[in-house]
Structures are given as structure tokens and as C-alpha cells.
Amino acid sequence: MASQSSDVNGSVNFSDDWVIGNGSSGGNSRYFSGNISEVAIYHHGLTAAQVLKHYLFGRYGTNNLPSGNSLKWSANNNDGVWDTAYSTNWINLSNSLQTVFNPGDQVLFDDTVGVPTNVTMSGVVSPSTITVNSSINNFTFSGSGAITGAGSLIKEGSSTLTINSPANFTGAATIGGGAVYAGDSSFASVSSVTITNNATLDFAGGALSGNLPITVSGTGVNGEGALYNSGGGQYDQTLDITLAGDTTFGAASGGNSRWDLGHGSTLTGPHKVTISFPGGGYGEWDTVQIATNVGNLELAQGSWGLKGLGHSLGNPASTLTVDSGTTLDIWNSSYGPTDGYNNNIHVLANATFQILTGFDYFNANMTLENGVAFNSFYGSGNNQMMNGTYILNGIVHFVFGDSYFIFTNVISGPGGFVWDAYNHKMIFMAANTYQGPTVIGNGLTLALSGIGSISNSALIFLGGSNPLNNSLDVSGRSDQTLTLASGQTLAGIGAINGSLVVSSGATLSPAGTNVTLGMTEGSSSTGTISCYSAVTLNGATVIKLNGSGVNDEVQSFAGITYGGTLQLVNISGSPLAAGDSFQVFNAGSYTGSFANITPPTPGNGLAWDTSQLNSGLLRVVAAPIINSVAVSAGGLVFSGTNGVANGTYYVLTTTNLTIPIVNWRTLSTNSFDANGNFSVTNSTSPGIPQQFYSIEEEP
Numbered sequence: 001m002a003s004q005s006s007d008v009n010g011s012v013n014f015s016d017d018w019v020i021g022n023g024s025s026g027g028n029s030r031y032f033s034g035n036i037s038e039v040a041i042y043h044h045g046l047t048a049a050q051v052l053k054h055y056l057f058g059r060y061g062t063n064n065l066p067s068g069n070s071l072k073w074s075a076n077n078n079d080g081v082w083d084t085a086y087s088t089n090w091i092n093l094s095n096s097l098q099t100v101f102n103p104g105d106q107v108l109f110d111d112t113v114g115v116p117t118n119v120t121m122s123g124v125v126s127p128s129t130i131t132v133n134s135s136i137n138n139f140t141f142s143g144s145g146a147i148t149g150a151g152s153l154i155k156e157g158s159s160t161l162t163i164n165s166p167a168n169f170t171g172a173a174t175i176g177g178g179a180v181y182a183g184d185s186s187f188a189s190v191s192s193v194t195i196t197n198n199a200t201l202d203f204a205g206g207a208l209s210g211n212l213p214i215t216v217s218g219t220g221v222n223g224e225g226a227l228y229n230s231g232g233g234q235y236d237q238t239l240d241i242t243l244a245g246d247t248t249f250g251a252a253s254g255g256n257s258r259w260d261l262g263h264g265s266t267l268t269g270p271h272k273v274t275i276s277f278p279g280g281g282y283g284e285w286d287t288v289q290i291a292t293n294v295g296n297l298e299l300a301q302g303s304w305g306l307k308g309l310g311h312s313l314g315n316p317a318s319t320l321t322v323d324s325g326t327t328l329d330i331w332n333s334s335y336g337p338t339d340g341y342n343n344n345i346h347v348l349a350n351a352t353f354q355i356l357t358g359f360d361y362f363n364a365n366m367t368l369e370n371g372v373a374f375n376s377f378y379g380s381g382n383n384q385m386m387n388g389t390y391i392l393n394g395i396v397h398f399v400f401g402d403s404y405f406i407f408t409n410v411i412s413g414p415g416g417f418v419w420d421a422y423n424h425k426m427i428f429m430a431a432n433t434y435q436g437p438t439v440i441g442n443g444l445t446l447a448l449s450g451i452g453s454i455s456n457s458a459l460i461f462l463g464g465s466n467p468l469n470n471s472l473d474v475s476g477r478s479d480q481t482l483t484l485a486s487g488q489t490l491a492g493i494g495a496i497n498g499s500l501v502v503s504s505g506a507t508l509s510p511a512g513t514n515v516t517l518g519m520t521e522g523s524s525s526t527g528t529i530s531c532y533s534a535v536t537l538n539g540a541t542v543i544k545l546n547g548s549g550v551n552d553e554v555q556s557f558a559g560i561t562y563g564g565t566l567q568l569v570n571i572s573g574s575p576l577a578a579g580d581s582f583q584v585f586n587a588g589s590y591t592g593s594f595a596n597i598t599p600p601t602p603g604n605g606l607a608w609d610t611s612q613l614n615s616g617l618l619r620v621v622a623a624p625i626i627n628s629v630a631v632s633a634g635g636l637v638f639s640g641t642n643g644v645a646n647g648t649y650y651v652l653t654t655t656n657l658t659i660p661i662v663n664w665r666t667l668s669t670n671s672f673d674a675n676g677n678f679s680v681t682n683s684t685s686p687g688i689p690q691q692f693y694s695i696e697e698e699p
Contacts, residue, residue, distance in 0.1 A: 068104035068128050070094060073115050080116035083123050083145070103149070104128045111136045111157070121145030121165040128152075129171075134159040135178070141165050147186070155180050155199065160221075175199040179221045182206055183231070195226045196244065205231020205257070211238050211264065217245030217271070225250020225276055229259040236262035236286075243269025243294065251302070253279030260284040267314075271295050277302025284329075290314045299326045307331040310359075311339035319344040327352040330362075337361050340387070347372045349394065358403060363387045370394020370415065371517060377421075379403025392416060392434050397517050400426060416457060418516045419444060425473070428452040439463060439514055439521050440471050440494070449476035455485045461514045462494030463521030467528035467555065474498035484508070484539065493527035500531045500556075502539040504564065509542035510552040525571060530555040535587070537594075538563045547572045548580040559589035562613065565596040576602040578622045585616030600661065605642070607697060624649060624678065624695040635683035638693065643672030648698035651680055657692055664694065 071090040078089040085100050092099045103126040111134045119141050126149030132139055133156035142164040152171030155161050160179045167186035174194045185206035195201055198218035220226045230252040251257040260283055268291035277283055284305035294314035298321040320343055322328045340361030347353045350371040358379035365388040379402040386407045392415035401421040408429045416436025427447045438457040440446050442464030462471040471494030474482045480498040484490055486505025491512045502508045511527030526546050535556040543552045545568060570576055601607055607623035626640040643649055648671055652664040672678050
């Protein structure tokens with residue numbers, strides 16, 4: 001307590017020892033809730049200057065307590081000039097008299113009403129301590145003079161202190177409130193910086209280097225950053241940063257206030273770091289030593305480059321989050337199989353993640369949200385091992401080129417990806433479980449090796465227009481086979497290097513157009529899917545027909561085994577007609593047969609001629625029609641025409657029209673005559689109330 005007179009009441013006597021806290025039973029009722037620093041007992045009241053000395057030591061830990069007079073910036077007859085031993089612009093706090101400033105004095109700028117807030121520096125001033133404790137008055141130090149000496153700066157209150165004059169003082173800078181704009185490199189020589197209480201140091205493009213110790217916490221004023229740059233770019237700052245709490249690093253909007261942490265910088269402390277470079281801003285950390293106790297990292301705004309940090313990115317259990325609309329660039333990503341970014345990286349929707357140099361190992365476990373762009377180039381053709389796990393929570397845009405990208409671990413999640421870059425391969429070595437689409441761009445190759453599989457991907461789409469492009473290479477699997485599981489669809493135009501098995505419940509549908517994330521992969525109404533080995537069809541084979549001779553095609557350089565359902569879709573806009581023909585399959589051999597063909601007929605009075613499917617050809621022919629029905633003593637007589645001359649036909653019958661025709665009973669087998677006519681006589685039975693008949697040609 002500050003006082004100018006002694007206590008007239010005298011002392012208070014206690015029978016037990018006097019204590020602070022609850023160190024004894026006698027002190028329990030006098031518990032002190034707080035921290036004690038610089039305890040001293042006086043027999044007189046302290047002056048304001050003496051109290052300030054104790055406060056400074058307790059709060060800022062300096063053993064060199066200021067020895068000069070304690071001065072406060074005056075509101076009386078103050079011309080706003082700070083000089084040495086000339087202008088009487090100060091009040092001496094020990095006697096309240098107007099005075100001049102002398103070297104070593106302690107100076108205070110506060111919220112006194114009427115004080116000049118524009119402080120003109122004239123000549124050299126060397127205070128032992130500068131304290132700016134104001135929330136209303138925003139002070140500006142400017143002019144041709146300079147602050148020098150071993151003094152310290154203390155900023156309290158929510159105001160902004162702007163320093164626009166040269167300074168080379170070497171004491172500590174402590175910012176416990178508001179903001180300090182340290183223009184003209186005014187913090188270039190300070191011994192240390194401490195930032196607390198969501199205050200901001202704006203170094204304004206000035207140098208902070210020489211492994212300057214900075215203890216920092218908070219988001220800064222208005223969330224702009226506790227460490228903030230509003231001036232020109234700083235590219236190789238070397239700082240030793242200790243996190244005293246969660247901290248935001250920021251820069252002015254517009255991209256011209258870049259600031260980097262260079263080689264030799266360190267970061268330590270069990271707290272989170274947020275990077276905020278709005279308006280296209282960018283900053284880069286080059287081989288910064290990030291301690292393993294550092295918590296999560298987050299890129300909230302702008303772009304951030306990490307160079308050479310594959311072996312040092314804080315706690316491996318922590319997460320680096322890349323927020324929506326931001327870009328994270330990785331340079332020089334790994335040094336060995338155990339240190340290639342062994343962290344968790346979460347890239348939020350519509351953010352960009354880029355690896356912009358070649359690497360040997362990238363071990364991060366990544367979670368990628370919808371619309372993420374994952375780019376990697378400049379790998380010089382080497383094998384780049386992606387050893388982490390990947391969770392796709394939406395559709396991700398992969399832009400990979402210049403190298404083989406080998407994913408050794410599981411890719412999972414409800415999402416999928418579009419890959420549309422250039423040259424080389426993407427290789428999957430694990431049994432992946434992601435459920436969304438696999439869209440392979442024009443001219444690219446996705447290889448499955450070992451146990452590599454994509455059996456949960458709902459859609460596998462081969463982009464481009466070249467049916468011989470090796471879009472899916474399964475030759476590295478032990479069975480050399482791509483097996484489509486129930487629920488999967490293979491579409492597009494391209495080739496499978498290996499065998500193809502279409503399981504029951506799966507769909508093979510050549511060609512088509514796929515638009516994902518605004519990108520069009522494949523734009524052909526009809527096309528070919530090729531296979532360098534055998535094709536086995538047990539699911540649905542969808543073939544589009546676009547006028548006679550124009551259609552989808554399934555091609556095998558070995559053989560095709562028919563099975564499942566052949567689904568034919570007329571997309572021409574005109575009805576099919578007798579005489580239309582389609583080469584829908586092309587293979588070295590053909591075996592098996594389709595259980596169903598849909599629709600069962602091409603149209604009224606037409607039929608599918610499947611007699612040449614042993615060469616992959618499907619034709620449209622006029623269907624046999626019944627044009628005469630009569631009852632005679634011998635039974636029911638029906639006859640017709642439009643059959644194949646001398647061809648075989650079957651008479652099918654049922655009593656229930658709701659059952660599929662494949663389940664109708666064969667009543668008889670006969671031959672058409674030379675003109676394609678037929679006649680059938682069938683006995684009737686009084687015990688059968690109704691009977692239905694159909695004529696089917698032999699395929």
C-alpha cells in the first residue's frame with residue numbers, strides 16, 4: 001500500500017506467530033488467496049515509486065530495480081516533447097512536482113485526461129523502465145530522437161502504443177494488454193519479449209532475430225495474432241518461442257506482410273498454435289525445431305509453408321488442421337522411413353494440401369474432407385511412399401504426377417476421389433475400405449498390388465476415351481484379378497491389366513460421363529472397356545445401343561464367360577428395327593449364357609437374336625407372331641409367321657401370367673417351315689380354367 005503517513009492506530013498484537021497462508025493453525029483464519037512476491041515488512045507507508053519498484057520486480061522478475069526517479073507524463077503545460085534534462089513535461093511521483101526527464105528515470109504513460117498522446121522524441125532518451133498503462137489514451141512515439149539504454153518496456157491496458165522512432169534499447173519488452181506497433185525496427189535489440197492477456201506485438205516489418213526469446217500466449221487484439229506483422233516481409237527470422245498458452249500468429253491482409261521462421265528457430269510449450277494470414281497471406285517455417293510437447297497446429301487463414309520439418313513437427317499424437325479455403329505447402333518432407341511427418345493432418349472442406357518436392361516417405365495419418373485438393377508434383381520419377389492411413393470423408397481431388405505414389409496403408413471412409421494429373425502411377429497395397437467413387441483420369445494408371453483392393457468403392461470410373469489405356473493394373477495382385485463385389489459399378493472407357501470378375505449384384509457399364517467436383521471425366525455416350533485377360537460376367541452387364549452398329553462393347557484379349565443379366569438400353573432416340581445389329585462383345589472365346597436379357601424384346605413384333613453371341617454379335621429380328629387361333633375336335637389350334645426359316649422354336653405355357661417367362665413350362669419343340677410359318681395343336685383339359693402360350697425362337 002502506498003502511503004505518505006504512518007499508521008496512527010499502532011500495531012495489532014497476536015499471541016501466535018504471524019503467518020501468511022495456512023502454514024499454522026493460527027493462520028488459518030488469515031488465509032491469503034493469491035501469489036506472494038517480494039515480501040517485505042515496513043514500519044512506514046511506501047511511496048508510489050517504491051510500490052512500483054516492488055511491482056516491477058514481482059511481475060517481470062528483474063533484479064535490477066530502477067534506480068532513477070519515478071515520473072509520469074503530465075497533462076499540465078506539456079508540449080508533447082520527450083527529451084533529456086530540458087522539457088518539464090513530467091510529474092515526479094515522489095513529490096508531485098513538475099520536472100524534467102533524466103537518464104535512468106522510470107516513466108509512466110497512463111489514462112490521465114489531457115496528456116498529449118503524440119510524444120515527440122527529441123535527442124536520445126535512456127529510461128530505466130517505460131510503462132504504458134492505458135486503455136483510453138493511444139500513445140504514439142515519433143520524431144528524430146531514439147530510445148536507448150538497458151531499459152525495459154511494459155505495456156498494460158487495452159490501448160495501442162505506436163513506436164515510429166528509432167530505438168535500440170536492450171531491456172525486456174513485456175506486453176500485457178492492448179497492442180504495440182514496433183515500427184522502425186524498434187524491437188531489434190530487446191533482450192526478450194513476453195506477450196500475455198491476448199495482447200499483440202506488431203513488429204511492423206522490422207527485424208526480430210538473433211534467436212530472440214519470446215514467451216507468448218493468446219489470440220492477440222481482435223484475434224489478429226499475438227505475434228503479428230503489418231509491414232513488409234521478413235523471411236529468415238530466428239526466434240526462440242515459448243508458448244505460455246494457446247497462441248495465434250498473424251499478419252495483415254493482402255499478402256505483402258509475409259513473415260517466416262528461419263533455420264535455427266525453436267518452438268516449445270504444451271499449447272496450440274494457430275496461423276492466420278488472411279487475404280492471400282503466406283508464411284514459411286524452415287527447419288524450425290518444434291518440441292514434442294507442442295500441441296495441435298492449425299492453419300486458419302491464408303497459406304503456410306513447412307520446409308524440412310519431416311522429422312520435427314511437435315508431438316506425433318497432435319493434429320495439424322488445415323482449415324477451409326487455406327493452403328498448406330510441404331517442402332523437403334522426409335529424411336527417413338521413421339520421420340516423414342509422423343503426425344495427424346486433418347484437411348477441412350475445400351482446403352488445399354500440397355507436397356511440392358520429391359520425397360521418399362510421407363507418414364502422416366490424414367483425414368480429408370469433401371472438396372479437398374491434394375496436390376503433389378516434382379518427384380523426379382522416384383517411388384514415394386505414403387505410409388499413413390487415409391480417411392476420405394468426402395470426394396477428394398488428387399493431383400499427383402512425376403512419381404509413383406505408393407499407398408501402403410488403408411484408405412477408408414464414406415468418401416472417394418478423383419485423380420486427374422499426369423504420368424506415372426498411383427499404387428494401392430492395402431485392402432482399402434473407402435466407399436465413395438474411384439475416378440481415374442485420362443491416361444492414368446491405378447495399380448493394385450499384393451492384397452491391394454478397392455472392393456468397397458461404389459463406382460470405379462475410367463476417364464478418357466482410349467479403351468487400351470491401362471487404367472487399372474491388377475497384375476501385381478496374387479490373383480491378378482479385379483473382382484467387382486455386389487453393389488459396385490465399373491464404368492467409363494479404359495483397360496484392365498489382368499482378369500475381371502463381375503460378381504452377382506455388381507454392374508459392368510462401359511462409357512458414360514462422370515462429373516465430380518466440377519470436373520468432367522469421360523464424356524462418351526458409348527465406348528469400350530477392355531481386359532487383357534479373361535472376363536467373367538455374373539452380375540448385370542449394361543450395354544447402350546445408339547443406332548445400328550453403334551454401341552458399348554466389352555472386350556477381352558482372352559475369353560468371356562456369359563452369365564447374369566444382359567441389360568440393353570436404347571439411347572438413340574429412335575425405335576429399334578429388324579435388321580439392327582450390334583457387336584457388343586469381342587473376345588478370343590465365348591462360353592456360358594445369360595440368365596436374363598432385359599428388356600425381353602426390342603419392341604412390338606421384334607425379338608433379340610442371340611444366336612450369334614458366340615461371336616459377340618446381337619441382332620434385332622422380327623418376332624414370331626400368332627395370327628390365328630381356333631378350336632377344333634383335336635383341341636386348340638394356333639398358327640403364325642415371322643419365324644426363322646427352318647429354325648427351331650419352342651412352345652411355352654403357363655397358367656399364371658405373373659411368373660417370369662423363364663419359369664414357363666416348355667410344351668413342345670418344333671421347326672418353322674421354309675417361309676417361317678408355324679402351326680401348333682394343343683389338347684385342352686376341362687380341369688384347367690386358363691392356359692397361356694408363347695412362341696420362343698432358339699437362340
